[in-house]
Amino acid sequence: MSETVPMSEGETGVDLLETLNTLTAKALSGQRPTRDEALAVLRSEDDDLMDVIAVAFRVRRFYFAKRVKLNFLVNLKSGLCPEDCFYCSQRRGSGAGILKYSWLGPEEAAAVAATGISGGARRVCLVASGRGPSERDIDRVTAVIGAIKAKHPEVEVCACLGLLSDDQAARLRAAGAYAYNHNLNTAGQRYSEICTTHTYEDRIDTVRRAKHAGLSPCSGIIAGMGERDEDLVEVALALRELTPDSVPVNFLIPFQGTPLSTQWNLTPRHCLRILAMVRFVCPDAEVRLAAGREIHLGSMQPLALYLANSIFLGDYLTSEGQEGHQDLKMIAEAGFTVEGQQSTTPMAAGGAERVVLRQRGAGTGLPPNA
Numbered sequence: 001m002s003e004t005v006p007m008s009e010g011e012t013g014v015d016l017l018e019t020l021n022t023l024t025a026k027a028l029s030g031q032r033p034t035r036d037e038a039l040a041v042l043r044s045e046d047d048d049l050m051d052v053i054a055v056a057f058r059v060r061r062f063y064f065a066k067r068v069k070l071n072f073l074v075n076l077k078s079g080l081c082p083e084d085c086f087y088c089s090q091r092r093g094s095g096a097g098i099l100k101y102s103w104l105g106p107e108e109a110a111a112v113a114a115t116g117i118s119g120g121a122r123r124v125c126l127v128a129s130g131r132g133p134s135e136r137d138i139d140r141v142t143a144v145i146g147a148i149k150a151k152h153p154e155v156e157v158c159a160c161l162g163l164l165s166d167d168q169a170a171r172l173r174a175a176g177a178y179a180y181n182h183n184l185n186t187a188g189q190r191y192s193e194i195c196t197t198h199t200y201e202d203r204i205d206t207v208r209r210a211k212h213a214g215l216s217p218c219s220g221i222i223a224g225m226g227e228r229d230e231d232l233v234e235v236a237l238a239l240r241e242l243t244p245d246s247v248p249v250n251f252l253i254p255f256q257g258t259p260l261s262t263q264w265n266l267t268p269r270h271c272l273r274i275l276a277m278v279r280f281v282c283p284d285a286e287v288r289l290a291a292g293r294e295i296h297l298g299s300m301q302p303l304a305l306y307l308a309n310s311i312f313l314g315d316y317l318t319s320e321g322q323e324g325h326q327d328l329k330m331i332a333e334a335g336f337t338v339e340g341q342q343s344t345t346p347m348a349a350g351g352a353e354r355v356v357l358r359q360r361g362a363g364t365g366l367p368p369n370a
């Protein structure tokens with residue numbers, strides 16, 4: 001392990017091993033880490049990555065054992081949003097070739113949700129584009145919640161509809177919604193760099209309103225939008241103050257046709273450090289590995305399970321994710337258990353078909369596999 005982690009210019013580096021031990025002790029006893037301690041995780045060297053993951057895994061295991069909660073997204077209304085969130089493929093003026101449609105009906109939405117539930121999802125996330133819902137939109141969403149809960153009373157329903165009034169939050173709760181998602185996305189001081197049509201304070205207000213109405217607060221971040229490490233620490237600490245029950249960690253999907261389309265800033269190793277940092281800052285929150293995991297983590301995805309205790313199953317709002325059965329396979333192969341199931345999903349029986357006899361390359365007329 002390297003001896004020190006460089007901090008800001010002019011500051012002395014910190015001892016990483018000592019800091020990781022401090023972070024772990026604080027996380028296990030519910031204490032808030034300092035900015036510098038959280039920053040040290042993001043500033044650690046690639047050579048120290050396995051040490052960071054091993055230590056953060058102790059925290060993850062303490063609170064969530066080896067369970068992985070599956071969440072399933074249903075995009076109730078896609079595209080054509082009047083807001084201008086720079087990262088979003090559904091923003092006004094977006095040139096991304098995404099699906100655009102108006103509200104799904106309750107039965108259609110419930111049928112889509114049922115697919116995710118049969119795949120193992122314990123939570124269904126109902127999402128609609130827009131600044132915030134109208135009263136009629138709340139009627140629509142409560143009808144969807146009713147249709148889902150009628151067939152799957154055990155499933156948690158989370159709504160994600162934008163800025164919310166107190167009354168709307170209360171109506172959603174009364175209709176059976178369990179949680180409300182509204183991400184802080186990035187540090188407050190740079191919010192105007194990623195959106196000009198609403199503010200960071202608007203977002204904080206909505207998270208508070210949802211919590212006040214008895215909805216489980218879900219609020220997270222999007223990494224990879226050109227922010228500094230300090231900004232990621234800032235937003236993680238701000239989230240801790242809001243005490244969300246779940247914290248989705250998204251990695252920017254730089255959609256063509258959006259202002260952030262060229263922001264390919266993340267490496268798989270840094271994504272893992274970000275997840276570890278969030279785990280230390282919000283140790284007992286459900287840290288969810290969210291959008292962008294496939295394209296940014298690549299073959300390192302399974303390592304993220306040692307840090308996050310929750311993932312989205314299957315597709316995202318406007319882009320496709322890894323196949324659902326591959327998500328389940330990844331969880332089983334890494335030795336984790338899908339929440340709500342008794343044991344790790346056994347590997348597919350009949351291994352014989354997994355052995356493919358070579359029919360290309362040397363000794364054949366076909367080019368080799370390289």
Ligand code: SF4
Pocket residue numbers: 081082083084085088089090091092128129130131162
């Ligand atoms: S409000 Fe939501 S749907 Fe609209 S642009 Fe922002 S993130 Fe996208």
